Amino acid sequence: MKSIEQNVPVSFTYNIHFTSGLFEHDNALFSDTVTKASAEVARKVLFVIDAGVSQHHPDLKNQIKSYAKSHADAFQAVNEIQVIPGGEAVKNDPTIIDQLHEAINAANLDRHSYVAAIGGGAVLDAVGYAAGTAHRGIRLIRIPTTVLAQNDAGIGVKNGVNAFGKKNFLGTFAPPFAVLNDFSFLNTLDQRDWRSGISEAVKVALLKDADFFEFLEDKATALDHRAPEAMHHLIYRCAELHLEHIATSGDPFEMGSSRPLDFGHWSAHKLEQITDYELRHGEAVAIGLALDCIYSQVDGLLSEEACQRVLTMLRNAGYKLFIPELEHKIDAPENPESIFHGLEEFREHLGGELTIMLLEEIGTGREVHEVDYDVYREAISELKAFEEQRAQV
Amino acid sequence: MKSIEQNVPVSFTYNIHFTSGLFEHDNALFSDTVTKASAEVARKVLFVIDAGVSQHHPDLKNQIKSYAKSHADAFQAVNEIQVIPGGEAVKNDPTIIDQLHEAINAANLDRHSYVAAIGGGAVLDAVGYAAGTAHRGIRLIRIPTTVLAQNDAGIGVKNGVNAFGKKNFLGTFAPPFAVLNDFSFLNTLDQRDWRSGISEAVKVALLKDADFFEFLEDKATALDHRAPEAMHHLIYRCAELHLEHIATSGDPFEMGSSRPLDFGHWSAHKLEQITDYELRHGEAVAIGLALDCIYSQVDGLLSEEACQRVLTMLRNAGYKLFIPELEHKIDAPENPESIFHGLEEFREHLGGELTIMLLEEIGTGREVHEVDYDVYREAISELKAFEEQRAQV
Secondary structure: OOOEEEEEEEEEEEEEEEEOOOOOOOOOHHHHHHHHHOOOOOOEEEEEEEHHHHHHOOOHHHHHHHHHHHOOOOOEEOOOOEEEOOOHHHHHOHHHHHHHHHHHHHOOOOOOOEEEEEEOHHHHHHHHHHHHHEOOOOEEEEEEOOHHHHHHHOOOOEOOEEEOOEEEEEOOEOOOOEEEEEHHHHHHOOHHHHHHOHHHHHHHHHHHOHHHHHHHHHHHHHHHOOOHHHHHHHHHHHHHHHHHHHHHOOOOOOOOOOOHHHOOHHHHHHHHHHOOOOOOHHHHHHHHHHHHHHHHHHOOOOOHHHHHHHHHHHHHOOOOOOOHHHHOOOOOOOOOOOOOHHHHHHHHHOOOOOOEEEEEEOOEEEEEOOOOHHHHHHHHHHHHHHHHHHHHO | OOOEEEEEEEEEEEEEEEEOOOOOOOOOHHHHHHHHHOOOOOOEEEEEEEHHHHHHOOOHHHHHHHHHHHOOOOOEEOOOOEEEOOOHHHHHOHHHHHHHHHHHHHOOOOOOOEEEEEEOHHHHHHHHHHHHHEOOOOEEEEEEOOHHHHHHHOOOOEOOEEEOOEEEEEOOEOOOOEEEEEHHHHHHOOHHHHHHOHHHHHHHHHHHOHHHHHHHHHHHHHHHOOOHHHHHHHHHHHHHHHHHHHHHOOOOOOOOOOOHHHOOHHHHHHHHHHOOOOOOHHHHHHHHHHHHHHHHHHOOOOOHHHHHHHHHHHHHOOOOOOOHHHHOOOOOOOOOOOOOHHHHHHHHHOOOOOOEEEEEEOOEEEEEOOOOHHHHHHHHHHHHHHHHHHHHO
């Protein structure tokens, strides 16, 4: 009998909105978002808040309840508002997913109901996994509260939690129903979290938009000094470039072997792990970018001038670009404590063939399938020298 | 700031193959399936078998191992072959999912590896959920072993397990990598399992293909007597119609409120539940179809002649079309023991608006948004009379 070839086209549409004071009474964005999709039916919303956000905004729960009360025609806030831990902890604790599933069940949510997640990237990832697996996917409204979540982690099509000591071992591809970026949450971020999202913007600028990189160069110090307009533009343009990439890459659910946006990430992931997540993702990415830019330059791909511009920009934004872990077991790539082991893990993750993004010029990347450890060792030395020189200034 | 509208098109492609003796040495289908996708990399396959299948085919494990040995250039069978319970039990036991995730982790499977699931619909659903959530989706090869799984449950884009007493509370949309329908597994099915898949074929025929219904009418008795060619054609055409529906419905991931293929299913789901799953899905669907055909006729939508053809076909295929549970609490629709409570559950599941498929003529359905309990009560009486008349023959 002849085989049947099945082709299933699916199209996901969602909007990313930008606002301030999302739960102020006269801000219609949230209620408009839920009413728009379903005209006649009862709309239930389960709110889940990052404990870190709740701590910095002790009035948020009451504000949401009061907002729900004054928009009772638009939606109903069900059950108690859930508060769950923030940061990597939430992704390491399987009982949180059970707790969220229980709350979803207790509130009788269905596929036309909403879960609204307010928090950093880790909380959005965990809540997204719980919502994405209940009834094969309850509508998820992401309300990212950090720079990194607003311009990167919170706007894409993935979720995940850790298991068996492996990052995002459990997860699905599940585009959100909507993303509501509220800039007012950024005001209470500590300096490390404020800075942490900048490096992902540098990454996409380097790969896709030289003008945006010039903007970041120009504003590097201002960003470090928390200039709000510069940060809002950074978030907007970074989100735009990320979204464009997801929509047009041809492989949004990553079925192939290429991961073009993982520039600088093979070492970043490894550094986070070696430092036991003491280093934040954005901080690790800054180091990873610096390292891969120097490698690109030593390898003859990138001009020395362009390389210096990247290093200087990252330094001006306040990033520390060298940590001793870069040199650990540098001559034993097979040792899990060696940065080079990250290359092997990356290769495995991609299904056997290594694909690494390097930089050709500012605004243009180039994929390679093999790298030279000796050139990387030289790049690490140069990075160390760059930081030592800075310390002396 | 202007909102960003994101549109993510994703396209899933998979083939449904038909064969006999899948793991016989000279059958190249399985090894071709895994080699086709990834030319150069190591291909790992984790096999998971339904205990019911393993019991009827005690040599299957050895056959797979031997097949893997003689196709070592194509793939590597990792770890021990997993054997898990079959039937609804597997979907009710959360430890099975943990066990499968552990096996996937222990074997270091990645997104380019394979999980091959051999079994009935419930096993395919559970293994699909475990594979679909590990690393955001490991390639799933479904090898359905029942009629229902080969023509319906095993060829679509969903998976799921039960939780909180709710069917498929946990699950995702995750198209398989491939479906390999091996007809030789059908030989060992008991009569109820053999028959159980026929009603889903009747359903799609009634909605989409009058010629196919005529074939089923013609072969009803032969099917009950296990004529293999008739069954193979039934499976092929039913699979083809299902797949066509999924591909062209415009809503393969069921984001809207319409579920056109749920004809006869509101009562079927409820009857399965009321009988504590003593009634199999296909048996319940036969009753649900008979009931909704009579309703369509009493309501003036369907001709009496067409209605009788459907009832006679189902009877000739060996289905019992009346069970006493149809009359339980028939005057108390709000009672969870009443069949009518299934309508309310169906409405909730669809997000608030009821949409029920009825029959206009053989080959053509019609969606309605409200129904009349009194007409249903009359339909139930007629169904009872039809079965009593049959008992007297």
